[in-house]
Each structure stands twice: as C-alpha cells, then as structure tokens.
Amino acid sequence: MTSELRMIDLFAGCGGMTVGFAGEGFRPVLAVEWDQAAAATYAANFGEDHVIAGDIAAVPDEMIPAADIVIGGPPCQGFSNLGLKDLNDPRNQLWREFMRFVMKSNPKVFVIENVDRFAKSPEFQMLLAETESGALREYEIQHAVLNAADYGVAQRRKRTIIIGSRVGSITLPAPTHAKNPAPGSGLRPWRTVRDVISGLPTEPSTTELPSRTSSYFGQSMPGTFSGMDLHIKRRPTAKSLSRYSFVPPGGGRFDLPIALLPTCWVNKPTGTTDVMGRLRWDLPSVTIRTEFFKPEKGQYLHPQWVSGEWDEEHSQRRGDPTLSVDRVITHYEASLIQDFPADYRWVGTKIQIARQIGNAVPSGLAQAIARQVKPHLAANHSREAEHSSELAVA
Ligand SMILES: C[S@@+](CC[C@H](N)C(=O)[O-])C[C@H]1O[C@@H](n2cnc3c(N)ncnc32)[C@H](O)[C@@H]1O
Missing domain, CATH: 3.40.50.150 (Vaccinia Virus protein VP39)
Incomplete structure (x- = not known):
C-alpha cells in the first residue's frame, strides 16, 4: 500500500x-x-x-x-x-x-x-x-x-x-x-494587488506573444509561453487613453466627463460601477474573468493613478501621465492575481490564454x-x- x-x-x-x-x-x-x-x-x-x-x-x-x-x-x-x-x-x-x-x-x-x-x-x-x-x-x-x-x-x-x-x-x-x-x-x-504585481514593469514592451509554437496532442499550437512573455499591453485609441486617465482606483465609467462618454453610456446612466473600473493597490482585486483584457468588462485598469484636472482647452486631463498607468492589466498580471506560479507555462492565443486564466x-x-x-x-x-x-x- x-x-x-x-x-x-x-x-x-x-x-x-x-x-x-x-x-x-x-x-x-x-x-x-x-x-x-x-x-x-x-x-x-x-x-x-x-x-x-x-x-x-x-x-x-x-x-x-x-x-x-x-x-x-x-x-x-x-x-x-x-x-x-x-x-x-x-x-x-x-x-x-x-x-x-x-x-x-x-x-x-x-x-x-x-x-x-x-x-x-x-x-x-x-x-x-x-x-x-x-x-x-x-x-x-x-x-x-x-x-x-x-x-x-x-x-x-x-x-x-x-x-x-x-x-x-x-x-x-x-x-x-x-x-x-x-x-x-x-x-x-x-x-493585495500590490503584493502580487507591484514589482512588474508598468510599461510592457510589446503587444504580442512571442511567435513560437509547440506540439501537443499531435497538433501545433502557439506557445509554450511563461513569465514576461505574457506581460503584453494592448493598443488603445487616444480617446480610450483619455477615458482611462479619469478613472481613479475603485472608480469606473461614472468618473468620465460627459464629453468622453460613448453615446450608449450617456443613454444608460445607471448600471454596474465596475465598467471601465480601476483596481486598488491595497485590496484584493475583483474577480478576474475571461475578458479581463477589455476595460469595459470590469475593474481591470492598472491600480497606479495620480489625479489631475480636466484641461478644457486641450480636452484632456492635466497632470503627469507617467505617474498614472493607463492600461488594463496584462495577461501575466492577471495570471498572478489568479494565483498561478510566476513560471507557469501557457499554450494558446492571447484570447485562449485569457479564457484559461479567467476560468x-x-x-x-x-x-x-x-x-x-x-x-x-x-x-x-x-x-x-x-x-x-x-x-x-x-
Ligand atoms: C471552469 S473551467 C475549469 C477550470 C479548472 N478547474 C481550473 O481550475 O483551471 C470548466 C472547463 O470545462 C471544460 N468543459 C466543458 N464541457 C466539457 C466537456 N464536455 N468535456 C470536457 N471538458 C469540458 C471547459 O472547456 C472549461 O475549460
């Protein structure tokens, strides 16, 4: 036995x-x-x-x-x-x-x-x-x-x-x-979120996973990736960046000035506050779901933020943008918040890996x-x- x-x-x-x-x-x-x-x-x-x-x-x-x-x-x-x-x-x-x-x-x-x-x-x-x-x-x-x-x-x-x-x-x-x-x-x-992601570069150097494939179950698949391979940013438009810049930790779409609200949100003034929300450094994160890479899906903006006044003339927020991190969390950050080991190995496209992490x-x-x-x-x-x-x- x-x-x-x-x-x-x-x-x-x-x-x-x-x-x-x-x-x-x-x-x-x-x-x-x-x-x-x-x-x-x-x-x-x-x-x-x-x-x-x-x-x-x-x-x-x-x-x-x-x-x-x-x-x-x-x-x-x-x-x-x-x-x-x-x-x-x-x-x-x-x-x-x-x-x-x-x-x-x-x-x-x-x-x-x-x-x-x-x-x-x-x-x-x-x-x-x-x-x-x-x-x-x-x-x-x-x-x-x-x-x-x-x-x-x-x-x-x-x-x-x-x-x-x-x-x-x-x-x-x-x-x-x-x-x-x-x-x-x-x-x-x-x-807290600080405990697990604060040491990572705030400005990821790439938007793509490395181009590499491996064979599993007789099929060729993207991967294997691990660690910083998954520290990838997205390519938001200038308007999206401007929107993110208004959202304080714990805040969300209700913090946007009317001028920056998409029409659908202007017409829907109530609803969940998590939409386009920002994480807080000193609390555990909200639930990481399969589409954490879309800011409109929850409270997934990086927690680092410094307030600044709205500059009417230039239609943007004043302040030092380098002090705020106006992006969603990366796949790597999401995997760490989901408690995966830092060297966990991942296979799949960006969307497939996000689904695996969120599930x-x-x-x-x-x-x-x-x-x-x-x-x-x-x-x-x-x-x-x-x-x-x-x-x-x-
Ligand atoms: C909530 S996820 C599991 C997460 C997993 N326990 C973990 O901790 O990583 C549920 C999984 O069931 C799988 N699934 C659903 N229907 C299935 C089926 N008929 N046969 C095998 N897997 C299935 C889905 O692809 C999905 O990955």
Whole structure:
C-alpha cells in the first residue's frame, strides 16, 4: 500500500485546481478537458501522458482509473429552469458524466467547485438527491461559498465548494486571512494587488506573444509561453487613453466627463460601477474573468493613478501621465492575481490564454481544500495498510 494520493481532475481547464492539489502532494492520474489549448497548458505543466483532450462524454469507462479523489466543476446550465432535477434531462449530461467518473473511479472523496449561486440551482438539488438516496449515497456532503481572498489569494472570488466523502464528513477549510483580522485571531490580512504585481514593469514592451509554437496532442499550437512573455499591453485609441486617465482606483465609467462618454453610456446612466473600473493597490482585486483584457468588462485598469484636472482647452486631463498607468492589466498580471506560479507555462492565443486564466480556480483556494482533505485520506490509507498487514499475519 502506497501513501501516494491519486487524483482525477475533470473539466480541468488549464489546471488551476491541480496546481493547488499538487502543492499538497496529490498526483494527477487523469485530467479531462476538451478545449485543446487549455488541455495543452495543463499538459505543459503536468505532463501529457494522463490528459484526455476531448469531450468527457466520449471517455470510455475502461479509461477511468481508480483514484483517491475526483475534483472538478461541471458547468452549470442555469438557475431558473424546472426539470433539471431529473438526471436524465439532456441538459444534465455533464453532471451525469461527473457522477459516472465518481462511480467508476470509486474515490474516497470528491470535490466540486462551481459558481457562488450554485446552491440555488436545480443541479445542486439533483446532487443532494443523489447523495441522499441515489448513486452517491455512500458520500456525506458539506458545502459552502468560499471567498478566495480568505485563503491568501489576492482576489475576491466566491465559489461554491462541495466536499463529498465516504471516509467521514469533511468540513470546509477555515479561512486563513481576513479583511481586518481581529488581534489574536491568528488570521492574516488579505493579500493585495500590490503584493502580487507591484514589482512588474508598468510599461510592457510589446503587444504580442512571442511567435513560437509547440506540439501537443499531435497538433501545433502557439506557445509554450511563461513569465514576461505574457506581460503584453494592448493598443488603445487616444480617446480610450483619455477615458482611462479619469478613472481613479475603485472608480469606473461614472468618473468620465460627459464629453468622453460613448453615446450608449450617456443613454444608460445607471448600471454596474465596475465598467471601465480601476483596481486598488491595497485590496484584493475583483474577480478576474475571461475578458479581463477589455476595460469595459470590469475593474481591470492598472491600480497606479495620480489625479489631475480636466484641461478644457486641450480636452484632456492635466497632470503627469507617467505617474498614472493607463492600461488594463496584462495577461501575466492577471495570471498572478489568479494565483498561478510566476513560471507557469501557457499554450494558446492571447484570447485562449485569457479564457484559461479567467476560468481557473485560484490555486491558493484549491490548496486550502487539498490541505483540509489530505489528513482524512492519509488516515484512511493507514487504516487500510494496518488492515491488510493484519490479514497477511492471519
Ligand atoms: C471552469 S473551467 C475549469 C477550470 C479548472 N478547474 C481550473 O481550475 O483551471 C470548466 C472547463 O470545462 C471544460 N468543459 C466543458 N464541457 C466539457 C466537456 N464536455 N468535456 C470536457 N471538458 C469540458 C471547459 O472547456 C472549461 O475549460
């Protein structure tokens, strides 16, 4: 009996969850991901041998190995529909697949991550029904919405985490960080955007990834890239630059002078404040999504900013523009805020890599879950080892 902990990562993306679990010594024995570039990024970091770069539904039962843990986040179809509680509803196919893997692999524990509203979804009701009296009835489940910032990630990102266990109930990990930790609580302050990106050049030297290709799964793909390769800027128009220059940290489109507002925003004076927002240095970032490179999609402008008066005559903001950094965060900065190691290897186009980054579970959150689960699996391994040596003696 070995004490190695074997894991299967389903809907593995570029490997955010696996980074966290591997950090606690888990060994991936299978990963399934149908986005070829994401699967290639996963393979570039963890090896191609155990990756199936294809549709989970096409993986035959015979290819599902035994494992101690199955992790993954089956995409959620929606929150308002009735009928999804039925496992046979075609829209539940990915959940059926997750359960097929659990039943074939027979892990001691499974971990599901999903959107923060997941507990309100029909899929969650279906999962409860399966653990109460269905195919997963051997598993006890615990669930909660966790904020990655509470686990040392420099990002506010809420995910529903479900731990199913057939080796005794496993509670969700307790936070290690807090916004304002009470003295004596043992908690550390939230990590901030400053902690993870302040050392990087504010003026990236290029707008493009290096022109390089590698072969994964028999296909040639852009990459492999890492570190400063991903520190790429965009090419905003003069008007966009002028707009960004007005947005203070924590601010957004409502800080723009009317003269600079696009017509659609003039006609829509209400709405989310995050649009064309600017990050703050001394807080965790907002949730990094797949289109973080578009300032109109959220609070993704670089946090460095110095105020300046509006110069009516020249229609621009006065002040020293070199003191403000009027650009969105780069792919590299987004990957660090998403808690990927600085030397993580990436495969794909700019858009594909951004999608991989934005879809990932921050490794610090995944590692906190792995740390919580590991002692239960290790204790079970020791019990099994004792039992088999007793049998051998008898
Ligand atoms: C939220 S992302 C996973 C992120 C990943 N856990 C991480 O931490 O990096 C969900 C992934 O499921 C993949 N996916 C969706 N449907 C799939 C299918 N039928 N077969 C395999 N992968 C699928 C998507 O391509 C996407 O990368």
